[in-house]
Amino acid sequence: MKNIDEISARVREGDRIDRDEALDLYLHAPTALLGELADRVRARKHPARIVSYIIDRNVNYTNVCVARCNFCAFYRPVGSMEGYVLGFEEIFRKIDETIELGGGQLLLQGGHNPDLPLEWYEDLFRAVKARYPDFRLHALSPPEVIHITRMSRLTVPQVIERLVAAGLDSIPGGGAEILVDRVRKLLNCHNKATADEWLDVMRHAHRAGLRTTATMMYGHVESVDERLEHMFRLRDLQDEMGGFTAFITWSYQPEHTELGGFEATGLEYLHTLAIARIVLDNFDNLQASWVTQGGKVGQLSLAFGANDMGSVMIEENVVRAAGASYCMDEAEIVRNIESAGFTPKRRNMHYEILGDPVFRERDVPRMLELAVARAEGDDSRPPEIVRYAARSAQEKKLRS
Amino acid sequence: MTPQQLIDTPDLIAAGVAGDEVRRRMHGAKTTFNRVFEVPVDAPPAALPARVNAGEFRIVGKPSTLDALTAAVRATAALAGEVPVTVFSVFDLLSLPQSIRVVAAAIKEAGASALVHLPIDRVENAELVAQDVRAADLIILSIGVDDLDDNNRLALCEMAGTLQSRAGGFKAFAPLPRKMSVTKPTTGYDDVRMVALARVVAQNIESIQVDWALYGPKLAQVALTVGANDLDNVAAEDPGVLGTRRSPLEEVKRNITAASLEPAERDGLFNPR
Numbered sequence A: 001m002k003n004i005d006e007i008s009a010r011v012r013e014g015d016r017i018d019r020d021e022a023l024d025l026y027l028h029a030p031t032a033l034l035g036e037l038a039d040r041v042r043a044r045k046h047p048a049r050i051v052s053y054i055i056d057r058n059v060n061y062t063n064v065c066v067a068r069c070n071f072c073a074f075y076r077p078v079g080s081m082e083g084y085v086l087g088f089e090e091i092f093r094k095i096d097e098t099i100e101l102g103g104g105q106l107l108l109q110g111g112h113n114p115d116l117p118l119e120w121y122e123d124l125f126r127a128v129k130a131r132y133p134d135f136r137l138h139a140l141s142p143p144e145v146i147h148i149t150r151m152s153r154l155t156v157p158q159v160i161e162r163l164v165a166a167g168l169d170s171i172p173g174g175g176a177e178i179l180v181d182r183v184r185k186l187l188n189c190h191n192k193a194t195a196d197e198w199l200d201v202m203r204h205a206h207r208a209g210l211r212t213t214a215t216m217m218y219g220h221v222e223s224v225d226e227r228l229e230h231m232f233r234l235r236d237l238q239d240e241m242g243g244f245t246a247f248i249t250w251s252y253q254p255e256h257t258e259l260g261g262f263e264a265t266g267l268e269y270l271h272t273l274a275i276a277r278i279v280l281d282n283f284d285n286l287q288a289s290w291v292t293q294g295g296k297v298g299q300l301s302l303a304f305g306a307n308d309m310g311s312v313m314i315e316e317n318v319v320r321a322a323g324a325s326y327c328m329d330e331a332e333i334v335r336n337i338e339s340a341g342f343t344p345k346r347r348n349m350h351y352e353i354l355g356d357p358v359f360r361e362r363d364v365p366r367m368l369e370l371a372v373a374r375a376e377g378d379d380s381r382p383p384e385i386v387r388y389a390a391r392s393a394q395e396k397k398l399r400s
Numbered sequence B: 001m002t003p004q005q006l007i008d009t010p011d012l013i014a015a016g017v018a019g020d021e022v023r024r025r026m027h028g029a030k031t032t033f034n035r036v037f038e039v040p041v042d043a044p045p046a047a048l049p050a051r052v053n054a055g056e057f058r059i060v061g062k063p064s065t066l067d068a069l070t071a072a073v074r075a076t077a078a079l080a081g082e083v084p085v086t087v088f089s090v091f092d093l094l095s096l097p098q099s100i101r102v103v104a105a106a107i108k109e110a111g112a113s114a115l116v117h118l119p120i121d122r123v124e125n126a127e128l129v130a131q132d133v134r135a136a137d138l139i140i141l142s143i144g145v146d147d148l149d150d151n152n153r154l155a156l157c158e159m160a161g162t163l164q165s166r167a168g169g170f171k172a173f174a175p176l177p178r179k180m181s182v183t184k185p186t187t188g189y190d191d192v193r194m195v196a197l198a199r200v201v202a203q204n205i206e207s208i209q210v211d212w213a214l215y216g217p218k219l220a221q222v223a224l225t226v227g228a229n230d231l232d233n234v235a236a237e238d239p240g241v242l243g244t245r246r247s248p249l250e251e252v253k254r255n256i257t258a259a260s261l262e263p264a265e266r267d268g269l270f271n272p273r
């Protein structure tokens, strides 16, 4: 084990640390030291003390999924009475509401639904862009892209090319969980994408000129060393391609999941965030996950390396299904940023600053509760769904 | 770091370190917690639910009359056996027409061992109130805060320290506000700063306390690393549905040990369990 003081001195100097050093820091550095080091790295990258956030809406277009990850409380199997697919009109209405609140982007992710072929995504993206030409689509995490390649029998670059032609602007880094196949097998998510496959989709996306984010969900079956392996694989890809805009980590949310267990603690989150800031020295931006940690620890993230409060969000379905239900509207996010001594600025997905808070420029309704994908009891089927060939036996039976 | 510097510094980590240094000097890694069974003053249960393991039975809510309060204390004492029975809060008792000395004597006679919470921001003549309660052979366990704004933090911590040096007998200071605005709750930075400030300023009070149920595991755990050493109000009832590893007892112990601290369960009167 190297001396923590020596490693800390290297971080303070701006040197890159290796995996053994990161492990020593992660396991042995006190909370305050991790905070101090992470804050130094943040200050080097963001000396103007600006903390950014984005107004967007996290829309989950379907909860029907064949992947069946055992940590997921959101999905419903094919044929479930609780399964849904959002209609194009419903998505347009959500976009209208998002624009009303000053937002300019949808974060669009969903289950691996066998009855939504590539053409469904293309038509949706084209329809959105025709109606809202400036609106951004930050859509389809790597496992969703892989799912589409499997259904369409096209390669990853071909699918990305078609989605981009239809209107895809950027790719969210979801579905990474822990990029170690031992862990992915235990989480039953190895099939949806291996670690290499996840990274490969991102590599192709970056080659195609798309910017993407990267995520990590920790606190389930992985070891601390495997968390670091995840971070170092991301650091390597960022060295190679430079296409990641930001890193976001959160703790596994166990409620209502098959895997069960308990959630990692708040301090573990702050330590993990700080280590990520130190290790991922080639990532400019680190988001605070207030959605899983709550507003208070979410704000404390700003002292542990985060420079971004993520999304005002408006709607959330996935972690809510697993027990996290925190909500902050723009006014609340801005209040938290300012009370921590930073200057709040709105941004887009590329982390370009768009301006000051919208609610200071015009009246925006306060939002003290997140919206959901669908009102409870709404089991309507979107009319356009019949235009696309059904693949599952259940959907075929329903249509006949 | 002076108290004013602690309030003004943008370096939250340094503020936390200042609180933690005093905490470590006073308590080392030891972190106490208390499992509490809450009893509504107007509806004490006839029998205890299954799976209750409490270090304190605490009567909560504003009593309509002294008779109603003493009846609740008697009913709770019958359920509690050897476990201390307490009443929360001093401020609620001050709304009764009888003097606090009379009220304290009546609930002592009915079986209560202590009052729990004296909100320093709301109780006028706190020193006199404390003396009157003591005259009835009852103690007040903690000084607390109901409302907090940016301008009264240091003043409240100083008032708590002064009250302790004049009246004595308080076991803990709970500096985080009990009343939380829905639209403007205190932030994580506010809470960390306040806990650290309380620890640095009120060193004549043994424990800095955070309400586990009110503040939640995440913030309460962070508070333990910036000056707090006591977690109050851990649920005494284990619904059992989530399994032993997710029981309230295991959850609080897990959070304390994950902060590299040592859990030590106490009862409502701060005796080890």
Ligand code: SF4
Binding pocket: A065, A066, A067, A068, A069, A072, A073, A074, A075, A110, A111, A112, A143, A189, A192
């Ligand atoms: S995490 Fe995503 S891919 Fe896995 S089961 Fe849930 S919806 Fe499906």
